[in-house]
Amino acid sequence: MILDEGAEILQTEEMFIEDEFVEESVLHTEASSSMASLHDVVVLPNEGLSSTACRPTRDRSAQPTLFLDKIEPLTKTNRLSSGYINRAMEILKTQYPDIGGLFFCTLCGTLDYPQATGRQWMQIVHDASQHWVLVANGFFQENHVLVYDSMAGSNWRSKHILSCMSLLLKTPEKEMTYIVKACHRQGNGFNCGVFAIAFATSLANGQDPSTLLYSPDLLRTHLNECIAKGYLSPFPSTICRVKRARKDSVLSESVFCQCRRTSYMLPAKGWTMVECEICKEWFHSMCADNFPENENETWLFKSCK
Ligand SMILES: [Zn+2]
Ligand SMILES: [Zn+2]
Structure with a gap:
C-alpha cells in the first residue's frame, strides 16, 4: 500500500488509536532522508509502549514518519x-x-x-x-x-x-x-x-x-x-x-540532471526543470543551486559558470 505523505500520517494515527501497542516490525524512515534502507527497519518492543507514548503528532520536524503495514498471512x-x-x-x-x-x-x-x-x-x-x-x-x-x-x-x-x-x-x-x-x-x-x-x-x-x-x-x-x-x-x-x-x-x-532521473515529474515543488545555457542539460530545481525565479532568465549550472 503506497500512500501519499498526508494520508500515511492519518492512517498511522488511526492504527495507533485502534491498537494499544505495536506488535509487528515497524518500518521507520525519516521523511527527509533518501538513504532509508533495510538498515532502517526498527523493531519496537511491546513493553512501555502505550498508545499515548507513540501517537504521532503533526509536528513533522520532531517526529519521523511511521509507516505501519501489517503482514497478514496471504x-x-x-x-x-x-x-x-x-x-x-x-x-x-x-x-x-x-x-x-x-x-x-x-x-x-x-x-x-x-x-x-x-x-x-x-x-x-x-x-x-x-x-x-x-x-x-x-x-x-x-x-x-x-x-x-x-x-x-x-x-x-x-x-x-x-x-x-x-x-x-x-x-x-x-x-x-x-x-x-x-x-x-x-x-x-x-x-x-x-x-x-x-x-x-x-x-x-x-x-x-x-x-x-x-x-x-x-x-x-x-x-x-x-x-x-x-x-x-x-x-x-x-x-x-x-x-x-x-x-x-x-x-x-x-535521463537528466545530476540525479540522472527520467523526465517524469511528481506534482510537487522541486520537480520543475530548467536548462543550462552552456551544457544544454536539464536540471531540477531541487537538485540545482540558484534556480531562476523567472523561467526565461538565462541560467547556468554551477559547474558551467
Ligand atoms: Zn535532479
Ligand atoms: Zn551547464
Missing part, C-alpha cells in the same frame, strides 16, 4: 501490501548480502531511492497504482536493467517505474537502456506481488525467471511458508519448454 486472493514486499526483500538481503538494492519499497511513493550499489542489484518497485514489478541489474544481460513484470503488455512504459529504475541505476550516460523480459504472466488481477517475489528469488538463486514456468496454484502456499520460516527458497516451477509469444523488448529512456 489468502487466496489478497494483494500484497508493502509490508509483505519489504519483509520478503529483507529476507533476501539476509540470504544474499552481496546483492545490492532491496531497499525499503515505500520509497517508490516519493521517488527517493538511493543509487543501488554492487555488481548485481534488484528491487521490487511499485507503479504508484496497484502493481508490483521486479527490476534488476547485473544479471544475465549485464549492461541493461532488466524488468520482470508479470503483467507487461507489448508496449510497456510505466513512467513511475522508469523513474525508480533511473534512480537505482544512476547512469552517467544520457540514456538508460532496459529490457522488458518475456516472463510468466499472472492469470488474475492480484498476483503481481507474489510473482515479483518469486522472480526475485529465482534471480538471486542464479536462475533467469524468463526461462521458468511457475506453478500458480502453489505460489501463495510456498510464500506463506517462506515468510513464516524467514527463508526464501525457490518457488515451484519448471523450465519453460514452449516458446513465449512475446519477446524481450530492448528499450531506452533519456
Whole structure:
C-alpha cells in the first residue's frame, strides 16, 4: 500500500488509536532522508509502549514518519501490501548480502531511492497504482536493467517505474537502456506481488525467471511458508519448454540532471526543470543551486559558470 505523505500520517494515527501497542516490525524512515534502507527497519518492543507514548503528532520536524503495514498471512486472493514486499526483500538481503538494492519499497511513493550499489542489484518497485514489478541489474544481460513484470503488455512504459529504475541505476550516460523480459504472466488481477517475489528469488538463486514456468496454484502456499520460516527458497516451477509469444523488448529512456532521473515529474515543488545555457542539460530545481525565479532568465549550472 503506497500512500501519499498526508494520508500515511492519518492512517498511522488511526492504527495507533485502534491498537494499544505495536506488535509487528515497524518500518521507520525519516521523511527527509533518501538513504532509508533495510538498515532502517526498527523493531519496537511491546513493553512501555502505550498508545499515548507513540501517537504521532503533526509536528513533522520532531517526529519521523511511521509507516505501519501489517503482514497478514496471504489468502487466496489478497494483494500484497508493502509490508509483505519489504519483509520478503529483507529476507533476501539476509540470504544474499552481496546483492545490492532491496531497499525499503515505500520509497517508490516519493521517488527517493538511493543509487543501488554492487555488481548485481534488484528491487521490487511499485507503479504508484496497484502493481508490483521486479527490476534488476547485473544479471544475465549485464549492461541493461532488466524488468520482470508479470503483467507487461507489448508496449510497456510505466513512467513511475522508469523513474525508480533511473534512480537505482544512476547512469552517467544520457540514456538508460532496459529490457522488458518475456516472463510468466499472472492469470488474475492480484498476483503481481507474489510473482515479483518469486522472480526475485529465482534471480538471486542464479536462475533467469524468463526461462521458468511457475506453478500458480502453489505460489501463495510456498510464500506463506517462506515468510513464516524467514527463508526464501525457490518457488515451484519448471523450465519453460514452449516458446513465449512475446519477446524481450530492448528499450531506452533519456535521463537528466545530476540525479540522472527520467523526465517524469511528481506534482510537487522541486520537480520543475530548467536548462543550462552552456551544457544544454536539464536540471531540477531541487537538485540545482540558484534556480531562476523567472523561467526565461538565462541560467547556468554551477559547474558551467
Ligand atoms: Zn535532479
Ligand atoms: Zn551547464
